[in-house]
Amino acid sequence: xDQDNRGTPRRVxxxxxxxxxxxxxxxxxxxxxxxxGREWLARNLARESExxxxxxxxxxxFGLGIVLFFQAEGSPALWAPLGAASLCAATGWRLRRxxxxxxxxxxxxxxxxxxxxxxIRSRSVAAPALTRIMIVPVTGFIGAVEDRAGGKRLLLRVxxxxxxxxxxxxxxxxVSLRKGEGLAAGQFIGGTARLLPPPQAxxxxxxxxxxxxxxxxxxxxxxxxxxxxxxxxxxxPDGSLRLAALVDDARNTxxxxxxxxxxxxxxxxxxxxxxxxxxxxxxxxxxxxxAAGIYHIVSISGLHMVLAAGTFFWLARTILSFFPxxxxxxxxxxxxxxxxxxxxxxxxxxxxSDVATERSLVMTLVMFGAILADRxxxxxxxxxxxxxxxxxxxxxxxxxxxxxxxxxxxAAMIAFVPLMQRDGVGSAPVTLVERGLVWFGRAGLGLLTxxxxxxxxxxxxxxxxxxxxNPYGLIGNALALPLVSLVVMPSAVLGVLAYPSASTGRxxx
Numbered sequence: 001x002d003q004d005n006r007g008t009p010r011r012v013x014x015x016x017x018x019x020x021x022x023x024x025x026x027x028x029x030x031x032x033x034x035x036x037g038r039e040w041l042a043r044n045l046a047r048e049s050e051x052x053x054x055x056x057x058x059x060x061x062f063g064l065g066i067v068l069f070f071q072a073e074g075s076p077a078l079w080a081p082l083g084a085a086s087l088c089a090a091t092g093w094r095l096r097r098x099x100x101x102x103x104x105x106x107x108x109x110x111x112x113x114x115x116x117x118x119x120i121r122s123r124s125v126a127a128p129a130l131t132r133i134m135i136v137p138v139t140g141f142i143g144a145v146e147d148r149a150g151g152k153r154l155l156l157r158v159x160x161x162x163x164x165x166x167x168x169x170x171x172x173x174x175v176s177l178r179k180g181e182g183l184a185a186g187q188f189i190g191g192t193a194r195l196l197p198p199p200q201a202x203x204x205x206x207x208x209x210x211x212x213x214x215x216x217x218x219x220x221x222x223x224x225x226x227x228x229x230x231x232x233x234x235x236x237p238d239g240s241l242r243l244a245a246l247v248d249d250a251r252n253t254x255x256x257x258x259x260x261x262x263x264x265x266x267x268x269x270x271x272x273x274x275x276x277x278x279x280x281x282x283x284x285x286x287x288x289x290x291a292a293g294i295y296h297i298v299s300i301s302g303l304h305m306v307l308a309a310g311t312f313f314w315l316a317r318t319i320l321s322f323f324p325x326x327x328x329x330x331x332x333x334x335x336x337x338x339x340x341x342x343x344x345x346x347x348x349x350x351x352x353s354d355v356a357t358e359r360s361l362v363m364t365l366v367m368f369g370a371i372l373a374d375r376x377x378x379x380x381x382x383x384x385x386x387x388x389x390x391x392x393x394x395x396x397x398x399x400x401x402x403x404x405x406x407x408x409x410x411a412a413m414i415a416f417v418p419l420m421q422r423d424g425v426g427s428a429p430v431t432l433v434e435r436g437l438v439w440f441g442r443a444g445l446g447l448l449t450x451x452x453x454x455x456x457x458x459x460x461x462x463x464x465x466x467x468x469x470n471p472y473g474l475i476g477n478a479l480a481l482p483l484v485s486l487v488v489m490p491s492a493v494l495g496v497l498a499y500p501s502a503s504t505g506r507x508x509x
Contacts, residue, residue: 054103056384061107063387065114066395069122078119085112118395121215127171129219130197137162139190141237143172144248145183147255148279152180155218156189157241159234170219177224184252186245188233195222207465215396247349251275254496272298273484274492276351293455293473294480304351305344305360307489309368312336312343315493337371340364343493350496359390359397360406380414383407401465405458412457413450451477 048054069076092105143155153176161169175193183189198213198221213219237245255277259267268280269289278298281289289295297304316339320332341364348361363386370382387407390397397403455473463469470476 049099049103053380056380057107058110059384059387059391061110062114062117062391063398065111065116066118066391066398068111069115069118069395070399075122076115076119078116078123081112081116081119085109085116088112114391114395117392121395125215125217127214127217127219128168129170129214130195133194133196134164135192135194135225136164137190138173138193138195139188139231140173141233141241142183142185142187142189143241143244145180145185145252146277146279147252148176149282151176151178152183153279154180154183159188172216172218173220173222174213174218175222175224177228180228182230183228184245185248186237186241188231188237189228190231191224191228192226193222193224195220211396212400215394251277251350255280269298273304273488274496276304276357290468291470291472292476292480293470294476297480297484304489305348305357305364307485308347308493309340309344309364311490311493313340313368316340334372337368341368344368347493359394359403362386362389362393363406363410380411383410383414401461404461404465408457408461409454412453416449416453448474448478451481 065081088105088109092102092109095101095105137160138156138158139160140156140158143157145155146153153174156173156175158170158173173193173195175195198210198218200210201208213221255271255275258271258274259280261267262270265282265285268278268282269285272278272281276299281298286295289298313336317332317336320326320330320335326332344361344364348357351357363383366382366386366389370376370379375382390403451474455470455477459469
């Protein structure tokens with residue numbers, strides 16, 4: 001306590017009292033040294049630039065441009081962002097001797113390029129969409145079939161829609177029906193459907209199905225109200241439809257075979273792990289998987305793509321290592337990387353080529369491309385390149401949970417890798433038992449650490465998009481991921497590779 005001029009006691013702030021009592025070397029500084037902060041910032045920026053670690057900020061600026069596009073109202077013009085990006089690039093080339101100016105201009109050019117990518121993408125996928133509820137006869141080709149507990153769900157490429165002009169007719173509609181025996185992708189069908197516009201977000205900031213449907217070209221959703229008839233197509237299906245039908249029929253056949261062989265809810269989960277078809281999983285099982293924080297294992301995305309590519313890489317390198325001449329004369333690691341790239345691309349096509357799967361494929365190809373170029377496969381630069389490729393192709397992915405959670409988890413683990421690569425302290429293990437214990441200990445610690453990092457990195461996105469947190473996610477992933485990584489996915493890859501010969505043998509018998 002202190003007194004003012006009139007003798008009234010006055011309360012002294014604890015920090016000021018501490019500064020007055022303690023010695024000068026111990027007292028906390030009460031003023032900010034801004035010049036020191038500027039020097040610290042300039043020194044760190046110079047070090048980042050010297051070590052060429054400013055490149056990831058290009059992807060950040062590109063993403064900011066996409067965010068600005070989605071915040072814009074109406075239909076923005078294309079010439080403005082393209083002109084601004086070109087002007088910034090030309091000015092940066094002009095001022096290339098000034099490193100600070102070049103960095104700022106490159107960032108601005110990436111920002112305007114991201115905005116332009118959003119404009120180009122929105123115009124390229126623009127398609128008519130229904131504006132009111134309709135009950136109308138419709139005909140079209142089946143693009144995909146998904147088996148569900150209550151029937152089937154079809155993705156229909158519309159050919160005719162009664163009393164609807166071609167300029168207002170949706171290209172794709174998603175319809176469901178209770179009975180659909182014998183229906184397969186590529187068939188031409190007709191029936192009366194109750195269609196409605198794709199629903200908007202239920203609350204501000206919530207999941208916007210209409211936005212996702214717009215970028216997928218889906219202009220209406222609904223269900224068939226009567227009998228669905230197979231008809232003779234007016235024209236033969238094009239090549240893309242035939243390829244989509246072939247892939248979808250193979251996925252459905254394999255899904256039914258796995259589900260029938262295992263049976264029950266476990267069969268539906270096993271089929272989803274391999275083919276990505278989740279329609280046979282009942283809702284109670286879905287709730288259990290979500291509560292355990294492991295629902296991502298039944299969605300073909302980054303985890304499946306990495307495990308499948310890793311299995312192809314390991315198999316190819318193991319087989320090649322049995323031939324000493326190849327080991328001595330050929331770069332078997334790069335050959336295995338090429339085999340993994342081809343195998344992961346095939347797996348992406350087989351799994352349906354969804355947005356999340358294609359994004360994971362791009363990341364995987366970039367990582368294996370780094371091996372071909374003798375660069376570290378797992379680095380923040382490669383992650384930035386993958387993000388740029390994905391966002392340039394699908395800018396709408398930035399506002400979705402899949403992109404945010406997958407890239408956030410990978411970025412967090414890449415940032416944590418240097419902390420895990422410390423030299424150990426103590427004597428090295430000598431006996432086989434000691435080596436085994438050390439290996440299991442490191443593997444378990446690494447699994448728990450990476451799971452914890454990924455859970456912390458993805459928790460904010462899960463809380464925002466799904467309004468939920470999974471307190472059991474760390475335990476669930478720690479128990480499930482070793483089984484999925486070491487047993488399920490390698491067995492699934494081997495099973496899919498052996499499936500054609502097995503089916504041939506069965507048919508022959």
